[in-house]
Amino acid sequence: MADRKSGVFQIKTENLILDQFNPRLYGETATESQDQIMTKIYQKESIDELASSLAVNGYFQEEPIIVVPENQNDFDTIDQTNIDNFKYIVIEGNRRTTSVKLLLNTANTIVDTDFPKIRDGIDLKQIPAIIYKNRDDVDTYLSVRHIAGNRKWDAFAKAKYIFEKVNKINVVTQDVSKAIEILSTQIGDKNNVVKKYYIYFKVFQQIEDDVLTYSSRHIKDRFSLLEVSLASGNTTIANYIGLPPFRKINLEDDLIKQDKVDELKNVTEWIFGTDDQGNNSLISDSRLISSVLKPILANKEAIDHLVTYKDLDGAYQLTGGEEQLVIGNINKSRKLLYNILGKVPKYKQNKEFLGAFEELLGSIDSIKKLME
Template sequence: MSDFAGKGNRRPQLDININLIEVDNKNPRLVPYLENPNESSQFDLISVLYENFDTEVVAMSLVENGYFDEEPIIVVPNKIPPTFSFSNYPNPDDLAGALKNLIDNDEISFTVVEGNRRTSAIKLITNIKLRKDLGIDKFYPKTENESIIFDISNIPCIIYEKRKDVSSYLGVRHIAGLLKWEAFAQAAYTATVIEQELENGLSIAESIKQVQKVVGDRSDKLRKQYITYKLYLEAKENLEFNVRPIINKFSLLTVAYNSASIREYLGVEAYSKVDLDSELITSDKSENFKNILTWIYGNIDTNEQPVLTDSRNITNTLSHVVKKQEAIEYLIKYKDLNGAYERTNGEREYLSKKLTDASRAMQESLKFAYKYKNDTELLDKVSEIEHLIEALKSNLS
């Protein structure tokens, strides 16, 4: 019988004390906010969750209602005796009993892989030192109700043996399901699972197909997510560019990559043709890549603002600008997207458009100029225009 994501017995479920559960430093939603995930402390992780994921909302419900046992978190062991094996207990109730003995003997601890917000909120509610160290003790939700504290300190957990065993569930839940992660977290998860399949000896194409089967998405969405995530990683590793804004608006990078002209400017192939075993952006195109990112996201390090005010301008405007060297140079120099766009049809068309605009402006002025006869200030402006017209005639003759 072939393997499938939900194969096997139900997993054991136990109530586990919150002090035995660690927040996950490999969670796709947290990793982007950590300088070095593998070296991040539990304090670092809880701080990130507080700052970026509204754990206060979860905490308010917990101190008011306690913990709903209908919503167990999912954990994997991070410390377990080397002689202990899940496979020795085919019956999930027997396995649960054996794990309970390890818990009672302080021989096991866990990492939460689904339920990080709830876990961090409980830790903050039940640990005054942690709240004070974060500087939030005065306003973070808390309670003195001992029954509530006991209830939320011992929470129902479904226990998986290995992290990779949970990957399929997370994909179905957060990519194809109702509780979808934001774009960056989806891409990070996709990349993680694909890398796991690569380690198992599959090719890139085979790995993507395997993830598609698990998630139940037969479109090219996962391939696009993986490619866009690789672009993010290359920006992070190869460019002097602060990638934090990309995380928050990750979908814009996908929009940019969807543009054929922007791909040509970056020197990369379309999704169906790109070689995923090589770097997407070659060194000779790294400056172009940095330009695209700066125009879309701004540059924190140089205090440059993005030139785009609307994501639709990536397709409607920027994709045309990158086709013309004159327009590109203008955008680099003046940070003026509209001005650069006006140069996409060449200097003659640009000059013609400006003269047409000036003609229309003077025609409009004629409608009410008679009201201001002998106005010296306005006459001076007209004289200035006359001189400019003579100069234009002279240059065009």
Template sequence: MADKIPGAGRKRPQLNIPLNQLLVDNENPRLAEQYMGKEEEEILSVLYEQFDLEEIAFSMVSNGYFDEEPIVVVPINLPAEFDETQYQDVNDLQNYLEQLTQESNLQFRVLEGNRRTATAKLLTDAKLRAKIGVTEDFPAIDNPIVTEDLKQIPAIVYLNEEDVSPYLGIRHISGNLRWEAFAKAVYLAKLIEKESSSKNISLNESIQSVRKIIPDRTDSIKKQYTAYKILKELRSNYNFNVKQIRNRFSLVTEITNKPDLRQYLNIENYNKIDLSNDVINDDNSDKFVQVFTWVFGNGNDIEPLFKDSRLIGKRLGPILADETATEHLIKHGNIEEAYERSGGEEKFFNKQLYEAQRKIENSLTIAYKFKGKQDSIKQANDLLEAVNALNENLK
């Protein structure tokens, strides 16, 4: 018999759930990690502050909630005696859940549609708005029909969070509503580690398994998980402030994807890396902290040197491939000066001579304008002395 597939049945129970029985997801991959597991009110505050709820609010105060866009939820306090196998017909299951929702305090965690749910809660609860400091320019409902409409939200009900994973993966990992890089990595890491733990398989085997759930290339999943693992190790083992990396998370993959940088950091390519061990260890931790500080800053008093991501490949790679250039960057923090030395000292020296010669030749074209000028004559004599000294040192 073939294994059950996530989309089997083609229909899930769909309910109109009272707004006060919906809880926004405190494990949402798009949340910063310091907010994971926090109470509802704090999560709502974060969603308001960071996720542009105003645009949804303007639509809701004018139109109410469009039933054509149900949220996706899982019940979190089903009765202990509930037995899914008793409901082979989805309509029977829907009727049971509907009755339970009306007669008890059955609550649901929102897995898809958190911004919409949060917006509806803010629009219909003045006390909540005051508590989390919603400003007066946030849209307000002036039509009681809208208020009534938002008191219940249409929702598709999944009984298990695991069954939702393929849908969220298609929608936000490889679909047209993709999450930002950090949220994708958090979500994939959660899936990979849960799959590894529940099936007692290695992380590499788990990645292959998740690949069947998430229609994305295996190497892409492994790259994102490795980048997330590096971030966790920097924070947990080396007290590195990773907060400033969140919005530039894709650069972590770029850093570990460049051969020169990998060699400097002493890590393997993705297809060889052993995820059962730490990527960062006592031998390479100083270099990791150094490179990540150059690229991201330290989140406190050190600004990133490589604010332009294009410079990571064009400048940082060649610099780290050359010992002299690397030492110069460590000592002086000057990218261009270090890059000039990245071909070796002799190449740098000859380049400096060429630049000096070119500038003198350019000066010759206008030298007649300053004939007899004592300041110019003095500078020319000083230059001549420097050239003679250089010539003597080269003999």
């Protein structure tokens, strides 16, 4: 049973410490100052809209943050009469707390000049909070809210959090699959989200260990592309790097064998680029992963072309995909036109319709000429 103080406490904003292990910041702020953490939250989380609401409406009492005492031993001592004598780490609500702190500190150099200003009569010097004894007491709540619930973290934050929680459970179970099952049950995960993101993070770790010679920050920022690429292990990309379908995978070992590291390097560079700025990436749009890269990796000739020349379009043409693209779009256009035939007479005097119709006729003439 989680140790939690009864009721909601009004805590002075100045007594609130932003979490150095905030999953939204990838857990990379453990040695950073509070100003540095606020700067990262401001730059990464786009809090202007939230700050504007707080500046105009004040803090809604119905949305208390969740905190733990800076010193866990103080928990039993804390009550409503001495609440101001202690400091508290914000476990849930770091965006809101940062917004309030930045609004109150008008002399800060973190925000832009158009950052909102507090309206007269709005008091943000205290924030409603629920107090737990330690982080572990809040884990299930955070998991449900940010993994299975409607306040989801970004892909990397979610994967890292899941990976760490599974490993923590695994200290007891000594069985990763069992640990995944336990966490999935705790948060009501019926779609294998925990298992998928655990695997995505393990693949990411191998990319860091076996492929990268530079910072992985740009991959963390585009981590959802790993999800698109690997799905449940049943994609041509997963097959190319030797990753088995997730239902058959052995989670105790490295997921990518050493004889497939070159392929892992290829995929990493095609999708994320060749340096920490993402330069030389062949994927400018995530949709190209499914529509172009996956068909290429199902065709040996296309793979060889892509590896040799780094030419995505040329490799795709070798898959027969371009033929299907052309024929498919012609058929799609035909069906769309057929569906509106009965409505056309109503718009025969409409200038916008007539202009579009002339452009269509021009396109048809161009196709005819190309076919001569």
